[in-house]
Amino acid sequence: MTRTKARGYHHGDLREALVASGRKLLEEKGIRGFTLRECARRAEVSHAAPAHHFASMDDLLAELVRRGFAELTAAMTAEVQRVEDEPAARLVGLGVGYMAFAAANPTLFQLMFSREANRIELKEGDEGAEGVRRLQAAVVDEVLAHASGELRQRAADFAWASMHGFITLVLEGEIGGRDSSRALKTRGLAALAAMAETVVRLARS
Amino acid sequence: MTRTKARGYHHGDLREALVASGRKLLEEKGIRGFTLRECARRAEVSHAAPAHHFASMDDLLAELVRRGFAELTAAMTAEVQRVEDEPAARLVGLGVGYMAFAAANPTLFQLMFSREANRIELKEGDEGAEGVRRLQAAVVDEVLAHASGELRQRAADFAWASMHGFITLVLEGEIGGRDSSRALKTRGLAALAAMAETVVRLARS
DNA sequence: GTTTAATCTTGACGATGGAAAGAGGCCAAA
């Protein structure tokens, strides 16, 4: 951000610049419109320069996905920590953080959850969505502390599935049409409330 | 399928051949590995031949998506009609048909629900997921016949979201890991049961 | 049977991802 021009032969921090321009490009042009050469162009560097920082285009995409998961986990954590109320409300907060990230980074979010269809393989040691899963399981367990492992798994499955499905359908315009704005928030909160109630109900069965 | 070789200058039914090879290719190579030239190659036709049947590669992809939605609707309808039981069971059946199609056509399914991220625009008059929505709303209304419009919408949102989210996470390996086979069916049915129960409970509130 | 229109092929263009080889500059060891 600070450096503007008058750089020498070396860029200085090309790796970060590529990540930044790549992320913007992804949202601008979509998954299939993403181009390594355009990333290089925006970083004001020759088209072959990225090769010294990323083995391939898919390698850069994998890095974007990796950082996306880290951010998503952070967003959920922040939102949960703001809620000191009962566990059910914390479950809703979890979903709010999840949906807020997805709404702010729609294309990246879709890429993060269509790695199979896009043949994007994470690097060894990359946790992927594991952080999300752990955080979610922890909050679900606040409600189902003394339940069986199977029940807790079912509740976690269900909680993740319903919030993931809702925001996905919203991003596609299947829920709420084109205006994914205010009218949507009420429907989203209603869906999260129904999800939380269901988890609570599972705890009582 | 019937014609094997010895075709003349004209193919006979290139449009259908491209749809067929395209669909296979999509599952084989993934969304970003999809190539118009490879489709043509598999149909044993020159690389420029598809242009006479599809204006562009995206046009062919849009056609695959269109047919996917038609098939998905048909699969759901067939599964629902097999269930004559109570509405809640029919709701589960709906989800079974949905998930069965997605499991059998994972890449196409992901493409159908990431059109925004992949910049795939349907043609004018193409209903997209409208058939799915209508069918789903009808079955949900069997449970919520005498409820308010807003409540029925919330229930429909929630039902679709939870079954869509579950199968999506399964296809990505986030639920059930690599073996999306038997152990998964029990978890999938559990999720669908929880969804149906929630809808029924909404009817009583 | 002739004309017309649709279908398919060939060839070309610009853009892409990637590989190879060389130029430029940083930095540590002398």
Add this chain to the structure above:
DNA sequence: TTTGGCCTCTTTCCATCGTCAAGATTAAAC
């Protein structure tokens, strides 16, 4: 401070891609 090595970046090249234009071939219409 000089020098040698290594990392970074550029240039050039290649195969492949989607798309376009022009011509060849055949089916269909008249």
